[in-house]
Amino acid sequence: MAAPRAVWKGFLKVGSVSCGVKLVGATSEAGKVHFKILNRKDGLPVKSAYVDEGTGDIVETEDQTKGFELDKGDFVEIEPDEIKKLKLTSQHTLEVGEFVDIADIDTRYLEKPYYVIPADGAAVEAFSVLREAMKKKRVAARSCVVLYQRGREVVIQPFGKGMLLTELRTHNEMVSEKSVFDDLKSPKYDKDLLEIAELLIEKKVTKFDPSKFEDTYEDALIAMIDAKRKGKKPPKPAPRPKENVIDLASVLKKSLAKEGIERTPKAKSATKESA
Template identity: 85%
Template structure:
């Protein structure tokens, strides 16, 4: 279909389309009022992180708004709450939460409920099998050894690294590095993997306790 013959529309019912003109879509686009109206406040620990999508730094528009901005930020910090609001981003109304962040605030765009996949539809068939308590102890030891502070500077873009390596190899007239083969889809012995991980970290794995015997 040629571009000039294409049109936008909405399928109201099966095979029943409502045509929408470009001018009608333009009229729906919103303009920012450069103000934020707080709809409600919610406790920080009640915010479902699955809905958090894109963060923005928020500062007052001018010096006149600085006092009100600072007072609200400190009050929210003391009460450990975030503000829920709706703002215009990219000509569309977006639900957001606003929370204190350093000397300013952090405005985070939210996903809508329709964008979320229900966890029940994904986890419904999962069962809770019985597990070896020794495995749990080994896993806890490994976690204790690996616990550290959250540090975004450690993040790596492996795709970008591979792309740079390929470009560098081609520039030097060499063959691009081969991609690593996909891992074999064999059944993994979790106990063996955990014990090897502990040994690598220099941690002694707990030995299985022997069953108590009755004296004759």
Template identity: 85%
Template sequence: MAAPRAVWNGFLKVGSVTCGVKLVGATTETGKVHFKILNRKDGLPVKSAYVDEGTGEVVPAEDQIKGYEADKGEFLEIEPDEIKKLKLTSHHTLEVDGFVAIDDIDTRYLEKPYYVIPADGAAAESFNVLREAMAKKRVAARSCVVLYQRGREVVIQPFGKGMLLTELRTHNEMISEESVFEDLNSPKFDNDLLEIAGLLIDKKVTKFDPSKFEDTYEDALIAMIDAKRKGKKPPKPTPPPKENVVDLATVLKKSLAKEGIKDRPKAKPARKSA
């Protein structure tokens, strides 16, 4: 089996301890359906191109340059060499700013994962000691790195024999839950309904097993493409769900019956004393 291709090579630095590491992508697009844009007239693929907004002419690659819009319609041209001269530490070093409890990480901020492995045999001892110490403390390291010419905040945590680095969304990218939930009323619950719903949940408790996950949209795309290829009719679409539940108690009890769960036994009336 070929060695995994690293997307970044550098160093993990905790205080005075430094070890060489590699980042390897933890996700893949293999197996996903990808479309090309075609010309409806001749059925041939079309290519995207950068076009000058003034002349409408295609701009060759050698004449293209990055620009920052400083004012409306006024751009600062940024040369590739100017970007390369930004010698940030995070270009080549994952310097740990601090450690956070893994249980305290807000999962909304987690974005793209990468595996972290030792760069070579000489780095393995330091790497393994750091990983094991972090695992015992149940902490993740906070750092930042430059990937694909962009600085990214990250967390690094023990994962199996290696570590897992995950890119973080910035706080400015997140929408506050208060702004979304502010119009929701404080709910009042019927204890009987909660108990019935609890029985239904208990029946469906399972383990988190991503190998069982299915991309139903991707499956439907593949089925439709396969049908078109064979000259058959496409599969029937899934009917939309019915309107909101009106009688929740009845629907919950039907769900219990469907799952083969008996409703709660009714309490026996208290015996009168003689």
């Protein structure tokens, strides 16, 4: 098996302790269905190109540069070499400024994961000591790193024999939950319905097992492509749910029966009778 390809190499630094590390992508798009854009007239693939907004002419790669828009139509040009000359510590060092309790991490901010491994044999001891200390304290390290010419805030936590680094969304990217939830009303509901809902949930509680996850949309795409390749009709789409929940009590009870769940009399009812 080929060694994993590192997307970043540098140092993990905690105080005076540092060790060489590598980041390896923890996700892959290799198994996804990818489409190409075709010319409907001749069925051949088409290429994307950058076009000058003024002349409509294609701009070749060597003539392209980056620009930041100050005002409408007023740009300051930035050359790629000028960006490369920005000597940021985070380009080659994951310097840990603080540790946070893993349980306190808001999962909304977690974005893309990478595996962290020692860069070489000389780094294994320091790497292992840092990982085990973090594991015992149940904390994650907070740091930042430059990946693909962009600074990214990250958290690093113990994971198996290595560590897991996860890119974080910034606070400015998040939509406040108050702007979404504040207008929601809390209706009064029958506690009996809550008990039925709890029974349904208990029946379906299991362990978190991503190996059983299925991308039904991806599966449907593959089935459609296979049918077209064989000259057959594509599979029929799944029917949309027709049942609207008008009588919640009857719908919940029907769900109980479908799952084979029997309700037992409440203990407090028996207590009232004896009293």
